Amino acid sequence: MIRRKTALKKGKGYPFWVVTDRDINENDPVLIRKKEEAIKSLTECPLPDYVFKRGKKKRGKKHSS
Amino acid sequence: MEWERYEVSGRSNGLIYKFYSEGPKGRILKRVEFQPVPELGRHVYNVAFGDYNATTDRIDDKTVSGNGDREVILHTVADAIIEFMDRKPLAIILIKGSSGSRIRLYQVGLKFYWPKIKEQYQVLGKINNQWLPFQMNNNYEEFVIFKKIG
Numbered sequence A: 001m002i003r004r005k006t007a008l009k010k011g012k013g014y015p016f017w018v019v020t021d022r023d024i025n026e027n028d029p030v031l032i033r034k035k036e037e038a039i040k041s042l043t044e045c046p047l048p049d050y051v052f053k054r055g056k057k058k059r060g061k062k063h064s065s
Numbered sequence B: 001m002e003w004e005r006y007e008v009s010g011r012s013n014g015l016i017y018k019f020y021s022e023g024p025k026g027r028i029l030k031r032v033e034f035q036p037v038p039e040l041g042r043h044v045y046n047v048a049f050g051d052y053n054a055t056t057d058r059i060d061d062k063t064v065s066g067n068g069d070r071e072v073i074l075h076t077v078a079d080a081i082i083e084f085m086d087r088k089p090l091a092i093i094l095i096k097g098s099s100g101s102r103i104r105l106y107q108v109g110l111k112f113y114w115p116k117i118k119e120q121y122q123v124l125g126k127i128n129n130q131w132l133p134f135q136m137n138n139n140y141e142e143f144v145i146f147k148k149i150g
Helices: A029-044 A049-053 B070-087 B100-117
Strands: A003-007 B002-006 B009-011 B016-023 B026-036 B044-053 B058-060 B092-095 B121-127 B130-133 B142-147
Touching (some): A029 B044, A029 B058, A029 B092, B070 B092, B070 B142, B100 B121, B100 B142
Parallel strands (some): B044 B092
Antiparallel strands (some): A003 B002, B026 B044, B044 B058, B092 B142, B121 B142
């Protein structure tokens, strides 16, 4: 049975599993085209800096005791 | 909220998700692939989605299957994206359709999911060469989605 209903909630049976035996085919013309399009798009119109800075620890000034 | 979607399996460090579309045209293998784009940043991934040809090991992102299950597929792809970001919270996901109709389809999907995802995720849409926060009534050329982090 392929179809099933699940709640979109973590821990409630996401129907995914992961194995590590195969890589993306980087020679796939569709992937090559999409990558080129993405690079062109974000080079011409870069994302705001904060998008890349998420999760980075802020460096504060060290306080002398 | 609950809806019908297809069961999905992920492969290759979780970069590839596959599932079968079922309907009048038969059982069609679909793939969602998260292609790293290190040229744009360490955590940037491009989403590629389409029919998968196992013989050529290639995706066809232009074919319309005609299995009458567009919404189920849309939900399944959205699930894959959300699951991927749950595993890789720093991921920045680029979503661009292969055609105008695919982009509109993704936009419909985002609208559907918006009440559910807006608390945890941020979506930017590209419009007139500017990245702006997603709004339901605008039409965008492409999207970026990422998890909100402190």
